[in-house]
Amino acid sequence: MAATIPPTKTARQALIARLIEGAEIRSQAELAVRLDAEGIHVTQATLSRDLLDIGAVKIRAASGQLVYTTQASLEASEDTGARLTRLCAELLHSADGSGAIAVLRTPAGAAQFLATAIDGHDDPEVVGTVAGDDTLFVLSRDPAGGLALAQRFLDRASGHHS
Known part of the structure; x- marks a missing residue:
C-alpha cells in the first residue's frame, strides 16, 4: 500500500x-x-x-x-451537536427522503462540508453520507427512515431539534 x-x-x-x-x-x-x-x-x-x-x-x-x-x-471549540445544528441552519437549503435515504441540498461547494459534520456527530441513526457539490445523501439505519431523517435535519436548521 x-x-x-x-x-x-x-x-x-x-x-x-x-x-x-x-x-x-x-x-x-x-x-x-x-x-x-x-x-x-x-x-x-x-x-x-x-x-x-x-x-x-x-x-x-x-x-x-x-x-x-x-x-x-468553524470547528474551533465547538461540540459536534452544536456545530451540526449551526451548519444545518447556515447551509441546509432543503431536505427530502425516500426509503432509507435523506437527500440534503446545500449551496454549491458546501455538501461535503456538511457531510463531514454529520459523519463527525456520530448519530446512531446515521449509517453514513455521500456528498457531491451541492447535494448529499444520508443513509438511515432504518430501511424506511429517510423522510424522518430529512425532517430531523430540517428541525436542526430551524432550531427545533431534540
Whole structure:
C-alpha cells in the first residue's frame, strides 16, 4: 500500500485563509482586492482553486451576508451537536427522503462540508453520507427512515431539534 503525503498550503493559501478568517469577505473579487493590497496578484481561476484547496465555504454570517470561512475557523471549540445544528441552519437549503435515504441540498461547494459534520456527530441513526457539490445523501439505519431523517435535519436548521 502506497502512502500519500497530504498537500501543504502555499504561502498564498495561508494568507487567503487568514484573510477570510479575519474579516467578512463576500466574494472572490473582494478577496482579490485584499490580496492585491498584500502585493499578491492572482487570476480568478487560481483564486477559485486556492479556495477549494483550503476548504473554504460560504456561510451566512451574523450580518446576514454570505461570507467565506474555513473549516478550521468553524470547528474551533465547538461540540459536534452544536456545530451540526449551526451548519444545518447556515447551509441546509432543503431536505427530502425516500426509503432509507435523506437527500440534503446545500449551496454549491458546501455538501461535503456538511457531510463531514454529520459523519463527525456520530448519530446512531446515521449509517453514513455521500456528498457531491451541492447535494448529499444520508443513509438511515432504518430501511424506511429517510423522510424522518430529512425532517430531523430540517428541525436542526430551524432550531427545533431534540
